[in-house]
Amino acid sequence: MIARQRIHSLDGLRGVLALFVCIYHLTNSFPEFKQTLRGWTALLDQGWVAVDVFFVLSGFVMCYVYEKDFRDGVNWPKWLNFMLARVARLYPVHLATFAILFLFLIPFIYNTPRFLDDAGRYSWSSAIASIFMLQGPWVDHRTWNYPSWSISVEWHLYVLFPFMLVLIRNRMACFGVVLGGTILVLIVYLTGFGAEAVVTGGDWEPYPTNGPVALLRGLLLFSAGIAVYGIRDIAGPALNIVALPVVFGFVGLLLFEPTAPFSVLLVPVLILCVMTNPLVSDGLSGRIQLFLGKISYSLYMTHALVQIIFVNRVKDYLQAGGGVPSDLAITVVILAGVALSIVFGYLMYRYVELGGRQFVRRLIDRSALASA
Numbered sequence: 001m002i003a004r005q006r007i008h009s010l011d012g013l014r015g016v017l018a019l020f021v022c023i024y025h026l027t028n029s030f031p032e033f034k035q036t037l038r039g040w041t042a043l044l045d046q047g048w049v050a051v052d053v054f055f056v057l058s059g060f061v062m063c064y065v066y067e068k069d070f071r072d073g074v075n076w077p078k079w080l081n082f083m084l085a086r087v088a089r090l091y092p093v094h095l096a097t098f099a100i101l102f103l104f105l106i107p108f109i110y111n112t113p114r115f116l117d118d119a120g121r122y123s124w125s126s127a128i129a130s131i132f133m134l135q136g137p138w139v140d141h142r143t144w145n146y147p148s149w150s151i152s153v154e155w156h157l158y159v160l161f162p163f164m165l166v167l168i169r170n171r172m173a174c175f176g177v178v179l180g181g182t183i184l185v186l187i188v189y190l191t192g193f194g195a196e197a198v199v200t201g202g203d204w205e206p207y208p209t210n211g212p213v214a215l216l217r218g219l220l221l222f223s224a225g226i227a228v229y230g231i232r233d234i235a236g237p238a239l240n241i242v243a244l245p246v247v248f249g250f251v252g253l254l255l256f257e258p259t260a261p262f263s264v265l266l267v268p269v270l271i272l273c274v275m276t277n278p279l280v281s282d283g284l285s286g287r288i289q290l291f292l293g294k295i296s297y298s299l300y301m302t303h304a305l306v307q308i309i310f311v312n313r314v315k316d317y318l319q320a321g322g323g324v325p326s327d328l329a330i331t332v333v334i335l336a337g338v339a340l341s342i343v344f345g346y347l348m349y350r351y352v353e354l355g356g357r358q359f360v361r362r363l364i365d366r367s368a369l370a371s372a
Contacts, residue, residue: 092356
């Protein structure tokens with residue numbers, strides 16, 4: 001495979017959204033404070049939308065990187081090489097994060113229903129499913145490193161990806177997949193089909209993160225990303241003109257709870273606009289945004305560790321006296337958690353993601369040489 005030049009604006013978008021998810025989850029540790037934030041704006045309560053963008057981005061970027069490899073069809077060596085590359089990309093951080101969380105929690109949960117019962121969030125069966133990235137579609141409740149549900153879904157989609165490239169061979173079909181896929185996801189959100197069975201901040205979450213519907217959500221949006229790649233060069237100058245209205249419209253929909261689900265309809269266009277409009281592209285290509293983009297996978301995968309190990313423990317300490325922490329104290333804890341998440345994300349990226357990827361690739365190369 002020939003390396004493709006990175007699209008910096010998409011890296012920046014991924015980084016900003018990973019930070020958004022981090023803030024979203026850390027504030028979930030304080031339901032009362034979450035309600036206060038909702039009184040100001042619903043935007044900070046819409047972290048779920050970042051995952052929708054990630055799914056579409058993933059389909060698009062997989063095409064951008066691998067489409068030429070599978071242009072003439074799929075065979076076993078090509079498919080296996082692709083999947084091994086995905087193992088090298090995902091598994092080092094995934095396993096390291098799970099190991100840290102397991103070692104931290106097992107002294108507290110061993111011989112308790114949380115570990116022994118299949119329905120327990122930290123059950124032994126959920127642990128096995130998590131190790132093999134099966135937890136998203138096939139476990140009906142949140143598990144150990146709960147944000148990794150979307151990575152589990154993506155893992156399933158990677159298995160199918162080379163065979164899904166047939167979608168981009170017909171441009172009319174691409175339009176149908178983009179429109180139909182996002183509309184179906186919107187219907188899932190509006191009907192509550194497969195809704196999250198955990199109450200957060202006093203409300204039901206209508207955005208499925210567990211079970212087969214979570215896989216359906218990922219499949220529809222990943223397919224839309226593949227289809228967007230197939231029509232990326234059609235709109236041309238028109239995209240540049242509508243880019244700012246699309247960006248503002250996307251954010252505007254997220255400002256209000258009733259309109260937030262409709263933002264999924266704009267995600268495919270948003271990705272194209274991010275690449276074509278110089279103002280938007282430059283705004284996402286600054287040093288901070290690119291740094292966040294570089295560590296985005298590690299940040300996304302490890303921020304729950306900071307929440308469980310640091311934020312929730314500080315929360316317990318603040319509440320130990322029976323009082324309610326002030327909004328100022330909660331804000332300080334959340335900001336400290338965000339800072340720690342970024343630092344931990346960088347360390348995980350520097351010492352596990354990069355090193356682990358190189359280590360796995362060396363093992364793969366040695367195996368290939370040994371079998372030659």
